[in-house]
Amino acid sequence: MSVTVDADVVPDTDAVPDTDVVVVGAGPVGLLLAGDLRAQGVRADVLEQLAEPMTESRASTLHARTMEVFADRGLLGRLGELPDGGPGHFGGIRLDLTAADPRHPYAGQWKCPQTRLEAVLQERAVELGVRVRRGRRLVGLEDRGGHVKVETVTADGGRERLTARFVAGCDGWRSTVRRLAGFGFAGHDATREMLRADVAGIDIPDRRFERLENGLATAYRWPDGSTRVMVHVFGSTPRRRHGPPGFAEIADAWAEVTGERIGHGQPLWLNVFDNTLRQASRYRRGRVFLVP
Ligand SMILES: Cc1cc2nc3c(=O)[nH]c(=O)nc-3n(C[C@H](O)[C@H](O)[C@H](O)COP(=O)(O)OP(=O)(O)OC[C@H]3O[C@@H](n4cnc5c(N)ncnc54)[C@H](O)[C@@H]3O)c2cc1C
Incomplete structure:
Protein backbone atom coordinates (compact mmCIF):
# COMPACT_ATOMS: atom_id res chain seq x y z
CA MET A 1 0.00 0.00 0.00
CA SER A 2 1.39 3.41 -0.91
CA VAL A 3 1.36 6.02 1.81
CA THR A 4 1.32 9.71 0.97
CA VAL A 5 1.52 12.54 3.43
CA ASP A 6 1.14 16.14 2.29
CA ALA A 7 4.26 18.18 2.85
CA ASP A 8 2.16 20.78 4.64
CA VAL A 9 0.63 18.30 7.08
CA VAL A 10 2.65 18.00 10.29
CA PRO A 11 3.28 14.56 11.76
CA ASP A 12 0.76 13.07 14.16
CA THR A 13 1.80 14.77 17.39
CA ASP A 14 -0.03 16.60 20.14
CA ALA A 15 1.56 19.87 19.02
CA VAL A 16 -0.29 22.88 17.62
CA PRO A 17 -3.15 21.69 15.37
CA ASP A 18 -2.60 21.91 11.61
CA THR A 19 -5.74 23.94 11.12
CA ASP A 20 -8.59 25.47 13.09
CA VAL A 21 -11.50 23.58 11.56
CA VAL A 22 -11.63 20.49 9.40
CA VAL A 23 -14.87 20.56 7.46
CA VAL A 24 -15.78 17.10 6.20
CA GLY A 25 -17.80 17.25 2.98
CA ALA A 26 -17.77 19.67 0.05
CA GLY A 27 -21.53 19.77 -0.47
CA PRO A 28 -23.42 23.07 -0.22
CA VAL A 29 -23.31 23.05 3.59
CA GLY A 30 -19.60 22.33 3.94
CA LEU A 31 -18.55 24.82 1.27
CA LEU A 32 -20.72 27.60 2.68
CA LEU A 33 -19.55 26.94 6.24
CA ALA A 34 -15.87 26.81 5.26
CA GLY A 35 -16.19 30.11 3.39
CA ASP A 36 -17.96 31.72 6.33
CA LEU A 37 -15.31 30.51 8.76
CA ARG A 38 -12.52 31.81 6.56
CA ALA A 39 -14.32 35.15 6.18
CA GLN A 40 -14.07 35.43 9.98
CA GLY A 41 -10.34 34.71 9.91
CA VAL A 42 -10.65 31.05 10.93
CA ARG A 43 -8.42 28.57 9.09
CA ALA A 44 -10.59 25.93 7.43
CA ASP A 45 -9.73 22.82 5.43
CA VAL A 46 -12.42 20.93 3.55
CA LEU A 47 -11.92 17.18 3.13
CA GLU A 48 -14.04 15.65 0.37
CA GLN A 49 -14.10 12.06 -0.79
CA LEU A 50 -15.02 12.88 -4.39
CA ALA A 51 -12.03 13.69 -6.58
CA GLU A 52 -14.21 15.93 -8.77
CA PRO A 53 -17.32 17.96 -7.96
CA MET A 54 -20.60 16.06 -7.94
CA THR A 55 -22.41 16.12 -11.31
CA GLU A 56 -25.71 14.44 -10.36
CA SER A 57 -29.02 16.20 -10.75
CA ARG A 58 -30.00 16.89 -7.14
CA ALA A 59 -31.63 19.88 -5.46
CA SER A 60 -32.82 22.51 -7.92
CA THR A 61 -34.69 25.14 -5.91
CA LEU A 62 -33.72 27.99 -3.58
CA HIS A 63 -36.22 29.40 -1.11
CA ALA A 64 -36.50 32.88 0.42
CA ARG A 65 -34.37 32.22 3.50
CA THR A 66 -31.58 30.71 1.43
CA MET A 67 -31.72 33.71 -0.91
CA GLU A 68 -31.33 36.00 2.12
CA VAL A 69 -28.32 34.02 3.32
CA PHE A 70 -26.68 34.28 -0.10
CA ALA A 71 -27.58 37.96 -0.46
CA ASP A 72 -25.90 38.71 2.90
CA ARG A 73 -22.71 37.17 1.53
CA GLY A 74 -22.91 38.87 -1.86
CA LEU A 75 -23.38 35.55 -3.62
CA LEU A 76 -26.53 36.18 -5.64
CA GLY A 77 -24.63 38.05 -8.35
CA ARG A 78 -22.31 35.08 -8.81
CA LEU A 79 -25.26 32.75 -9.28
CA GLY A 80 -26.51 34.88 -12.16
CA GLU A 81 -30.11 35.18 -13.30
CA LEU A 82 -32.23 32.61 -11.46
CA PRO A 83 -35.49 31.59 -13.15
CA ASP A 84 -38.67 31.95 -11.09
CA GLY A 85 -39.54 28.54 -9.62
CA GLY A 86 -43.29 29.17 -9.66
CA PRO A 87 -45.54 28.06 -6.81
CA GLY A 88 -44.16 25.62 -4.29
CA HIS A 89 -45.64 22.57 -2.61
CA PHE A 90 -45.83 20.98 0.80
CA GLY A 91 -45.96 17.21 0.73
CA GLY A 92 -47.13 17.42 -2.86
CA ILE A 93 -49.93 19.87 -2.08
CA ARG A 94 -49.66 23.12 -4.00
CA LEU A 95 -48.51 25.99 -1.80
CA ASP A 96 -48.07 29.58 -2.96
CA LEU A 97 -44.84 30.56 -1.24
CA THR A 98 -45.35 34.25 -1.98
CA ALA A 99 -48.58 34.39 0.04
CA ALA A 100 -46.91 34.74 3.45
CA ASP A 101 -45.19 37.99 2.50
CA PRO A 102 -45.71 39.04 -1.13
CA ARG A 103 -43.47 42.10 -0.68
CA HIS A 104 -40.51 40.15 0.63
CA PRO A 105 -37.63 40.73 -1.82
CA TYR A 106 -37.21 36.98 -2.30
CA ALA A 107 -40.81 35.83 -1.93
CA GLY A 108 -41.35 32.59 -3.83
CA GLN A 109 -38.69 30.18 -5.02
CA TRP A 110 -35.94 30.14 -7.65
CA LYS A 111 -34.43 27.47 -9.84
CA CYS A 112 -30.72 26.83 -9.39
CA PRO A 113 -29.06 23.46 -10.06
CA GLN A 114 -27.09 22.17 -7.09
CA THR A 115 -24.04 21.70 -9.30
CA ARG A 116 -24.04 25.43 -10.10
CA LEU A 117 -24.51 26.35 -6.45
CA GLU A 118 -21.64 24.13 -5.34
CA ALA A 119 -19.35 25.59 -8.01
CA VAL A 120 -20.08 29.11 -6.78
CA LEU A 121 -19.67 28.20 -3.12
CA GLN A 122 -16.38 26.44 -3.79
CA GLU A 123 -15.12 29.38 -5.84
CA ARG A 124 -15.90 31.76 -2.98
CA ALA A 125 -14.36 29.48 -0.35
CA VAL A 126 -11.14 29.05 -2.30
CA GLU A 127 -10.90 32.79 -2.98
CA LEU A 128 -11.17 33.38 0.75
CA GLY A 129 -8.32 30.96 1.39
CA VAL A 130 -10.05 27.68 2.21
CA ARG A 131 -8.14 24.58 1.15
CA VAL A 132 -10.55 22.18 -0.54
CA ARG A 133 -8.76 18.84 -0.46
CA ARG A 134 -10.59 16.45 -2.75
CA GLY A 135 -10.19 12.72 -3.17
CA ARG A 136 -9.84 12.21 0.59
CA ARG A 137 -12.36 10.05 2.43
CA LEU A 138 -12.57 10.42 6.18
CA VAL A 139 -11.96 7.05 7.84
CA GLY A 140 -10.78 7.95 11.33
CA LEU A 141 -11.59 10.58 13.92
CA GLU A 142 -10.36 10.93 17.46
CA ASP A 143 -11.20 13.77 19.83
CA ARG A 144 -8.03 14.18 21.89
CA GLY A 145 -9.43 16.86 24.17
CA GLY A 146 -7.17 19.70 23.02
CA HIS A 147 -7.66 18.92 19.34
CA VAL A 148 -9.20 16.40 16.99
CA LYS A 149 -7.17 14.01 14.88
CA VAL A 150 -8.66 12.90 11.58
CA GLU A 151 -7.44 10.32 9.12
CA THR A 152 -8.30 10.13 5.44
CA VAL A 153 -7.69 7.63 2.68
CA THR A 154 -7.27 8.35 -1.02
CA ALA A 155 -8.45 6.21 -3.93
CA ASP A 156 -5.02 4.56 -4.20
CA GLY A 157 -5.00 3.75 -0.49
CA GLY A 158 -2.80 6.62 0.63
CA ARG A 159 -3.45 7.70 4.20
CA GLU A 160 -3.12 11.19 5.61
CA ARG A 161 -3.57 12.56 9.09
CA LEU A 162 -4.55 16.06 10.03
CA THR A 163 -5.18 17.74 13.36
CA ALA A 164 -7.69 20.51 13.95
CA ARG A 165 -9.13 22.45 16.83
CA PHE A 166 -12.61 21.44 15.69
CA VAL A 167 -14.27 19.16 13.16
CA ALA A 168 -17.52 20.01 11.39
CA GLY A 169 -19.36 17.05 9.91
CA CYS A 170 -21.01 18.29 6.71
CA ASP A 171 -20.89 14.88 5.09
CA GLY A 172 -24.54 14.32 4.37
CA TRP A 173 -27.16 11.97 5.72
CA ARG A 174 -24.87 8.94 5.83
CA SER A 175 -22.38 11.00 7.83
CA THR A 176 -19.15 9.24 8.71
CA VAL A 177 -18.42 11.97 11.26
CA ARG A 178 -21.67 11.17 13.01
CA ARG A 179 -20.81 7.49 13.15
CA LEU A 180 -17.16 7.86 14.16
CA ALA A 181 -17.93 10.42 16.86
CA GLY A 182 -20.73 8.28 18.27
CA PHE A 183 -23.73 10.57 17.82
CA GLY A 184 -27.13 8.91 18.26
CA PHE A 185 -29.39 8.84 15.20
CA ALA A 186 -32.84 7.77 16.32
CA GLY A 187 -35.89 7.48 14.11
CA HIS A 188 -37.53 5.03 11.77
CA ASP A 189 -36.76 3.43 8.45
CA ALA A 190 -38.62 4.23 5.25
CA THR A 191 -42.20 3.17 4.72
CA ARG A 192 -42.63 4.72 1.26
C1 LIG B 1 -29.37 11.46 -5.26
C2 LIG B 1 -29.90 12.68 -4.55
C3 LIG B 1 -30.90 13.44 -5.13
C4 LIG B 1 -31.39 14.57 -4.49
N1 LIG B 1 -32.38 15.31 -5.08
C5 LIG B 1 -32.88 16.41 -4.47
C6 LIG B 1 -33.91 17.18 -5.04
O1 LIG B 1 -34.40 16.86 -6.12
N2 LIG B 1 -34.37 18.28 -4.38
C7 LIG B 1 -33.84 18.66 -3.18
O2 LIG B 1 -34.25 19.68 -2.62
N3 LIG B 1 -32.85 17.95 -2.62
C8 LIG B 1 -32.38 16.84 -3.22
N4 LIG B 1 -31.41 16.09 -2.64
C9 LIG B 1 -30.95 16.53 -1.34
C10 LIG B 1 -29.86 17.56 -1.45
O3 LIG B 1 -28.93 17.15 -2.43
C11 LIG B 1 -29.24 17.65 -0.06
O4 LIG B 1 -30.20 18.19 0.83
C12 LIG B 1 -28.00 18.50 -0.02
O5 LIG B 1 -27.03 18.04 -0.93
C13 LIG B 1 -27.44 18.46 1.38
O6 LIG B 1 -26.24 19.19 1.38
P1 LIG B 1 -25.07 18.79 2.35
O7 LIG B 1 -23.94 19.72 2.03
O8 LIG B 1 -25.59 18.73 3.75
O9 LIG B 1 -24.70 17.29 2.00
P2 LIG B 1 -24.23 16.63 0.65
O10 LIG B 1 -24.60 17.45 -0.53
O11 LIG B 1 -24.68 15.21 0.72
O12 LIG B 1 -22.65 16.70 0.75
C14 LIG B 1 -21.93 15.85 1.59
C15 LIG B 1 -20.55 15.69 1.01
O13 LIG B 1 -19.78 14.92 1.92
C16 LIG B 1 -19.00 14.02 1.19
N5 LIG B 1 -18.67 12.91 2.07
C17 LIG B 1 -19.50 11.97 2.57
N6 LIG B 1 -18.84 11.12 3.35
C18 LIG B 1 -17.55 11.53 3.34
C19 LIG B 1 -16.36 11.04 3.95
N7 LIG B 1 -16.36 9.95 4.74
N8 LIG B 1 -15.20 11.70 3.73
C20 LIG B 1 -15.17 12.81 2.94
N9 LIG B 1 -16.26 13.30 2.33
C21 LIG B 1 -17.44 12.67 2.53
C22 LIG B 1 -19.89 13.62 0.03
O14 LIG B 1 -19.12 13.11 -1.06
C23 LIG B 1 -20.55 14.93 -0.31
O15 LIG B 1 -19.85 15.66 -1.28
C24 LIG B 1 -30.89 14.95 -3.24
C25 LIG B 1 -29.88 14.19 -2.66
C26 LIG B 1 -29.39 13.06 -3.29
C27 LIG B 1 -28.32 12.24 -2.63
Whole structure:
Protein backbone atom coordinates (compact mmCIF):
# COMPACT_ATOMS: atom_id res chain seq x y z
CA MET A 1 0.00 0.00 0.00
CA SER A 2 1.39 3.41 -0.91
CA VAL A 3 1.36 6.02 1.81
CA THR A 4 1.32 9.71 0.97
CA VAL A 5 1.52 12.54 3.43
CA ASP A 6 1.14 16.14 2.29
CA ALA A 7 4.26 18.18 2.85
CA ASP A 8 2.16 20.78 4.64
CA VAL A 9 0.63 18.30 7.08
CA VAL A 10 2.65 18.00 10.29
CA PRO A 11 3.28 14.56 11.76
CA ASP A 12 0.76 13.07 14.16
CA THR A 13 1.80 14.77 17.39
CA ASP A 14 -0.03 16.60 20.14
CA ALA A 15 1.56 19.87 19.02
CA VAL A 16 -0.29 22.88 17.62
CA PRO A 17 -3.15 21.69 15.37
CA ASP A 18 -2.60 21.91 11.61
CA THR A 19 -5.74 23.94 11.12
CA ASP A 20 -8.59 25.47 13.09
CA VAL A 21 -11.50 23.58 11.56
CA VAL A 22 -11.63 20.49 9.40
CA VAL A 23 -14.87 20.56 7.46
CA VAL A 24 -15.78 17.10 6.20
CA GLY A 25 -17.80 17.25 2.98
CA ALA A 26 -17.77 19.67 0.05
CA GLY A 27 -21.53 19.77 -0.47
CA PRO A 28 -23.42 23.07 -0.22
CA VAL A 29 -23.31 23.05 3.59
CA GLY A 30 -19.60 22.33 3.94
CA LEU A 31 -18.55 24.82 1.27
CA LEU A 32 -20.72 27.60 2.68
CA LEU A 33 -19.55 26.94 6.24
CA ALA A 34 -15.87 26.81 5.26
CA GLY A 35 -16.19 30.11 3.39
CA ASP A 36 -17.96 31.72 6.33
CA LEU A 37 -15.31 30.51 8.76
CA ARG A 38 -12.52 31.81 6.56
CA ALA A 39 -14.32 35.15 6.18
CA GLN A 40 -14.07 35.43 9.98
CA GLY A 41 -10.34 34.71 9.91
CA VAL A 42 -10.65 31.05 10.93
CA ARG A 43 -8.42 28.57 9.09
CA ALA A 44 -10.59 25.93 7.43
CA ASP A 45 -9.73 22.82 5.43
CA VAL A 46 -12.42 20.93 3.55
CA LEU A 47 -11.92 17.18 3.13
CA GLU A 48 -14.04 15.65 0.37
CA GLN A 49 -14.10 12.06 -0.79
CA LEU A 50 -15.02 12.88 -4.39
CA ALA A 51 -12.03 13.69 -6.58
CA GLU A 52 -14.21 15.93 -8.77
CA PRO A 53 -17.32 17.96 -7.96
CA MET A 54 -20.60 16.06 -7.94
CA THR A 55 -22.41 16.12 -11.31
CA GLU A 56 -25.71 14.44 -10.36
CA SER A 57 -29.02 16.20 -10.75
CA ARG A 58 -30.00 16.89 -7.14
CA ALA A 59 -31.63 19.88 -5.46
CA SER A 60 -32.82 22.51 -7.92
CA THR A 61 -34.69 25.14 -5.91
CA LEU A 62 -33.72 27.99 -3.58
CA HIS A 63 -36.22 29.40 -1.11
CA ALA A 64 -36.50 32.88 0.42
CA ARG A 65 -34.37 32.22 3.50
CA THR A 66 -31.58 30.71 1.43
CA MET A 67 -31.72 33.71 -0.91
CA GLU A 68 -31.33 36.00 2.12
CA VAL A 69 -28.32 34.02 3.32
CA PHE A 70 -26.68 34.28 -0.10
CA ALA A 71 -27.58 37.96 -0.46
CA ASP A 72 -25.90 38.71 2.90
CA ARG A 73 -22.71 37.17 1.53
CA GLY A 74 -22.91 38.87 -1.86
CA LEU A 75 -23.38 35.55 -3.62
CA LEU A 76 -26.53 36.18 -5.64
CA GLY A 77 -24.63 38.05 -8.35
CA ARG A 78 -22.31 35.08 -8.81
CA LEU A 79 -25.26 32.75 -9.28
CA GLY A 80 -26.51 34.88 -12.16
CA GLU A 81 -30.11 35.18 -13.30
CA LEU A 82 -32.23 32.61 -11.46
CA PRO A 83 -35.49 31.59 -13.15
CA ASP A 84 -38.67 31.95 -11.09
CA GLY A 85 -39.54 28.54 -9.62
CA GLY A 86 -43.29 29.17 -9.66
CA PRO A 87 -45.54 28.06 -6.81
CA GLY A 88 -44.16 25.62 -4.29
CA HIS A 89 -45.64 22.57 -2.61
CA PHE A 90 -45.83 20.98 0.80
CA GLY A 91 -45.96 17.21 0.73
CA GLY A 92 -47.13 17.42 -2.86
CA ILE A 93 -49.93 19.87 -2.08
CA ARG A 94 -49.66 23.12 -4.00
CA LEU A 95 -48.51 25.99 -1.80
CA ASP A 96 -48.07 29.58 -2.96
CA LEU A 97 -44.84 30.56 -1.24
CA THR A 98 -45.35 34.25 -1.98
CA ALA A 99 -48.58 34.39 0.04
CA ALA A 100 -46.91 34.74 3.45
CA ASP A 101 -45.19 37.99 2.50
CA PRO A 102 -45.71 39.04 -1.13
CA ARG A 103 -43.47 42.10 -0.68
CA HIS A 104 -40.51 40.15 0.63
CA PRO A 105 -37.63 40.73 -1.82
CA TYR A 106 -37.21 36.98 -2.30
CA ALA A 107 -40.81 35.83 -1.93
CA GLY A 108 -41.35 32.59 -3.83
CA GLN A 109 -38.69 30.18 -5.02
CA TRP A 110 -35.94 30.14 -7.65
CA LYS A 111 -34.43 27.47 -9.84
CA CYS A 112 -30.72 26.83 -9.39
CA PRO A 113 -29.06 23.46 -10.06
CA GLN A 114 -27.09 22.17 -7.09
CA THR A 115 -24.04 21.70 -9.30
CA ARG A 116 -24.04 25.43 -10.10
CA LEU A 117 -24.51 26.35 -6.45
CA GLU A 118 -21.64 24.13 -5.34
CA ALA A 119 -19.35 25.59 -8.01
CA VAL A 120 -20.08 29.11 -6.78
CA LEU A 121 -19.67 28.20 -3.12
CA GLN A 122 -16.38 26.44 -3.79
CA GLU A 123 -15.12 29.38 -5.84
CA ARG A 124 -15.90 31.76 -2.98
CA ALA A 125 -14.36 29.48 -0.35
CA VAL A 126 -11.14 29.05 -2.30
CA GLU A 127 -10.90 32.79 -2.98
CA LEU A 128 -11.17 33.38 0.75
CA GLY A 129 -8.32 30.96 1.39
CA VAL A 130 -10.05 27.68 2.21
CA ARG A 131 -8.14 24.58 1.15
CA VAL A 132 -10.55 22.18 -0.54
CA ARG A 133 -8.76 18.84 -0.46
CA ARG A 134 -10.59 16.45 -2.75
CA GLY A 135 -10.19 12.72 -3.17
CA ARG A 136 -9.84 12.21 0.59
CA ARG A 137 -12.36 10.05 2.43
CA LEU A 138 -12.57 10.42 6.18
CA VAL A 139 -11.96 7.05 7.84
CA GLY A 140 -10.78 7.95 11.33
CA LEU A 141 -11.59 10.58 13.92
CA GLU A 142 -10.36 10.93 17.46
CA ASP A 143 -11.20 13.77 19.83
CA ARG A 144 -8.03 14.18 21.89
CA GLY A 145 -9.43 16.86 24.17
CA GLY A 146 -7.17 19.70 23.02
CA HIS A 147 -7.66 18.92 19.34
CA VAL A 148 -9.20 16.40 16.99
CA LYS A 149 -7.17 14.01 14.88
CA VAL A 150 -8.66 12.90 11.58
CA GLU A 151 -7.44 10.32 9.12
CA THR A 152 -8.30 10.13 5.44
CA VAL A 153 -7.69 7.63 2.68
CA THR A 154 -7.27 8.35 -1.02
CA ALA A 155 -8.45 6.21 -3.93
CA ASP A 156 -5.02 4.56 -4.20
CA GLY A 157 -5.00 3.75 -0.49
CA GLY A 158 -2.80 6.62 0.63
CA ARG A 159 -3.45 7.70 4.20
CA GLU A 160 -3.12 11.19 5.61
CA ARG A 161 -3.57 12.56 9.09
CA LEU A 162 -4.55 16.06 10.03
CA THR A 163 -5.18 17.74 13.36
CA ALA A 164 -7.69 20.51 13.95
CA ARG A 165 -9.13 22.45 16.83
CA PHE A 166 -12.61 21.44 15.69
CA VAL A 167 -14.27 19.16 13.16
CA ALA A 168 -17.52 20.01 11.39
CA GLY A 169 -19.36 17.05 9.91
CA CYS A 170 -21.01 18.29 6.71
CA ASP A 171 -20.89 14.88 5.09
CA GLY A 172 -24.54 14.32 4.37
CA TRP A 173 -27.16 11.97 5.72
CA ARG A 174 -24.87 8.94 5.83
CA SER A 175 -22.38 11.00 7.83
CA THR A 176 -19.15 9.24 8.71
CA VAL A 177 -18.42 11.97 11.26
CA ARG A 178 -21.67 11.17 13.01
CA ARG A 179 -20.81 7.49 13.15
CA LEU A 180 -17.16 7.86 14.16
CA ALA A 181 -17.93 10.42 16.86
CA GLY A 182 -20.73 8.28 18.27
CA PHE A 183 -23.73 10.57 17.82
CA GLY A 184 -27.13 8.91 18.26
CA PHE A 185 -29.39 8.84 15.20
CA ALA A 186 -32.84 7.77 16.32
CA GLY A 187 -35.89 7.48 14.11
CA HIS A 188 -37.53 5.03 11.77
CA ASP A 189 -36.76 3.43 8.45
CA ALA A 190 -38.62 4.23 5.25
CA THR A 191 -42.20 3.17 4.72
CA ARG A 192 -42.63 4.72 1.26
CA GLU A 193 -40.42 5.60 -1.64
CA MET A 194 -40.54 7.78 -4.73
CA LEU A 195 -38.98 6.68 -8.00
CA ARG A 196 -37.51 9.25 -10.32
CA ALA A 197 -35.64 9.53 -13.59
CA ASP A 198 -34.45 12.03 -16.16
CA VAL A 199 -35.55 10.66 -19.52
CA ALA A 200 -34.73 11.81 -23.05
CA GLY A 201 -36.90 11.13 -26.09
CA ILE A 202 -40.34 11.26 -24.46
CA ASP A 203 -43.12 13.78 -24.92
CA ILE A 204 -45.53 13.81 -21.98
CA PRO A 205 -47.48 16.66 -20.37
CA ASP A 206 -46.04 18.52 -17.39
CA ARG A 207 -47.57 17.52 -14.06
CA ARG A 208 -47.05 19.22 -10.74
CA PHE A 209 -47.35 16.67 -7.93
CA GLU A 210 -50.63 15.32 -9.19
CA ARG A 211 -52.45 12.96 -6.86
CA LEU A 212 -54.11 10.48 -9.18
CA GLU A 213 -56.15 7.40 -8.39
CA ASN A 214 -53.17 5.03 -8.31
CA GLY A 215 -50.44 7.31 -7.07
CA LEU A 216 -48.54 10.57 -7.14
CA ALA A 217 -46.85 11.81 -10.32
CA THR A 218 -44.83 14.83 -11.30
CA ALA A 219 -43.16 15.62 -14.62
CA TYR A 220 -41.33 18.62 -15.96
CA ARG A 221 -39.20 19.36 -18.96
CA TRP A 222 -35.58 20.42 -18.43
CA PRO A 223 -34.12 23.10 -20.70
CA ASP A 224 -32.18 20.38 -22.60
CA GLY A 225 -35.46 18.72 -23.63
CA SER A 226 -35.22 15.75 -21.29
CA THR A 227 -38.00 15.16 -18.77
CA ARG A 228 -37.80 14.61 -15.01
CA VAL A 229 -40.44 12.13 -13.86
CA MET A 230 -41.16 11.26 -10.25
CA VAL A 231 -43.73 8.67 -9.26
CA HIS A 232 -45.07 6.88 -6.21
CA VAL A 233 -47.61 4.08 -6.50
CA PHE A 234 -50.09 4.23 -3.62
CA GLY A 235 -49.72 1.21 -1.36
CA SER A 236 -46.20 0.33 -2.54
CA THR A 237 -43.49 -0.13 0.06
CA PRO A 238 -39.72 0.36 -0.26
CA ARG A 239 -37.79 -2.44 -1.94
CA ARG A 240 -34.46 -3.76 -0.74
CA ARG A 241 -32.03 -2.23 -3.21
CA HIS A 242 -28.34 -2.45 -3.95
CA GLY A 243 -28.30 0.40 -6.43
CA PRO A 244 -30.64 2.68 -8.35
CA PRO A 245 -33.93 1.27 -9.66
CA GLY A 246 -34.10 -0.05 -13.21
CA PHE A 247 -35.79 2.07 -15.86
CA ALA A 248 -38.37 -0.67 -16.51
CA GLU A 249 -39.54 -0.43 -12.89
CA ILE A 250 -39.97 3.33 -13.20
CA ALA A 251 -41.69 3.10 -16.59
CA ASP A 252 -44.10 0.48 -15.21
CA ALA A 253 -44.92 2.63 -12.18
CA TRP A 254 -45.42 5.65 -14.43
CA ALA A 255 -47.81 3.72 -16.65
CA GLU A 256 -49.74 2.42 -13.64
CA VAL A 257 -50.21 5.91 -12.19
CA THR A 258 -50.62 8.06 -15.32
CA GLY A 259 -51.48 5.62 -18.10
CA GLU A 260 -48.61 7.10 -20.16
CA ARG A 261 -45.88 5.01 -21.79
CA ILE A 262 -42.30 6.23 -21.35
CA GLY A 263 -40.42 2.94 -21.72
CA HIS A 264 -39.22 3.88 -25.23
CA GLY A 265 -37.27 6.84 -23.80
CA GLN A 266 -33.58 6.87 -22.94
CA PRO A 267 -32.97 7.07 -19.19
CA LEU A 268 -30.24 9.59 -18.33
CA TRP A 269 -30.42 9.26 -14.56
CA LEU A 270 -32.29 6.87 -12.28
CA ASN A 271 -32.86 7.41 -8.61
CA VAL A 272 -35.11 6.66 -5.66
CA PHE A 273 -35.65 8.51 -2.42
CA ASP A 274 -37.77 7.65 0.58
CA ASN A 275 -39.26 8.89 3.82
CA THR A 276 -36.63 7.61 6.23
CA LEU A 277 -36.98 9.80 9.32
CA ARG A 278 -34.00 10.11 11.63
CA GLN A 279 -32.42 12.89 13.61
CA ALA A 280 -29.12 13.23 15.42
CA SER A 281 -29.61 13.18 19.18
CA ARG A 282 -27.28 16.17 19.54
CA TYR A 283 -25.16 18.34 17.29
CA ARG A 284 -22.01 18.73 19.33
CA ARG A 285 -19.82 16.26 21.16
CA GLY A 286 -16.66 17.82 22.52
CA ARG A 287 -14.79 19.29 19.57
CA VAL A 288 -16.94 17.63 16.92
CA PHE A 289 -20.00 19.32 15.42
CA LEU A 290 -22.63 18.00 13.04
CA VAL A 291 -23.81 20.60 10.55
CA PRO A 292 -26.75 19.13 8.66
C1 LIG B 1 -29.37 11.46 -5.26
C2 LIG B 1 -29.90 12.68 -4.55
C3 LIG B 1 -30.90 13.44 -5.13
C4 LIG B 1 -31.39 14.57 -4.49
N1 LIG B 1 -32.38 15.31 -5.08
C5 LIG B 1 -32.88 16.41 -4.47
C6 LIG B 1 -33.91 17.18 -5.04
O1 LIG B 1 -34.40 16.86 -6.12
N2 LIG B 1 -34.37 18.28 -4.38
C7 LIG B 1 -33.84 18.66 -3.18
O2 LIG B 1 -34.25 19.68 -2.62
N3 LIG B 1 -32.85 17.95 -2.62
C8 LIG B 1 -32.38 16.84 -3.22
N4 LIG B 1 -31.41 16.09 -2.64
C9 LIG B 1 -30.95 16.53 -1.34
C10 LIG B 1 -29.86 17.56 -1.45
O3 LIG B 1 -28.93 17.15 -2.43
C11 LIG B 1 -29.24 17.65 -0.06
O4 LIG B 1 -30.20 18.19 0.83
C12 LIG B 1 -28.00 18.50 -0.02
O5 LIG B 1 -27.03 18.04 -0.93
C13 LIG B 1 -27.44 18.46 1.38
O6 LIG B 1 -26.24 19.19 1.38
P1 LIG B 1 -25.07 18.79 2.35
O7 LIG B 1 -23.94 19.72 2.03
O8 LIG B 1 -25.59 18.73 3.75
O9 LIG B 1 -24.70 17.29 2.00
P2 LIG B 1 -24.23 16.63 0.65
O10 LIG B 1 -24.60 17.45 -0.53
O11 LIG B 1 -24.68 15.21 0.72
O12 LIG B 1 -22.65 16.70 0.75
C14 LIG B 1 -21.93 15.85 1.59
C15 LIG B 1 -20.55 15.69 1.01
O13 LIG B 1 -19.78 14.92 1.92
C16 LIG B 1 -19.00 14.02 1.19
N5 LIG B 1 -18.67 12.91 2.07
C17 LIG B 1 -19.50 11.97 2.57
N6 LIG B 1 -18.84 11.12 3.35
C18 LIG B 1 -17.55 11.53 3.34
C19 LIG B 1 -16.36 11.04 3.95
N7 LIG B 1 -16.36 9.95 4.74
N8 LIG B 1 -15.20 11.70 3.73
C20 LIG B 1 -15.17 12.81 2.94
N9 LIG B 1 -16.26 13.30 2.33
C21 LIG B 1 -17.44 12.67 2.53
C22 LIG B 1 -19.89 13.62 0.03
O14 LIG B 1 -19.12 13.11 -1.06
C23 LIG B 1 -20.55 14.93 -0.31
O15 LIG B 1 -19.85 15.66 -1.28
C24 LIG B 1 -30.89 14.95 -3.24
C25 LIG B 1 -29.88 14.19 -2.66
C26 LIG B 1 -29.39 13.06 -3.29
C27 LIG B 1 -28.32 12.24 -2.63
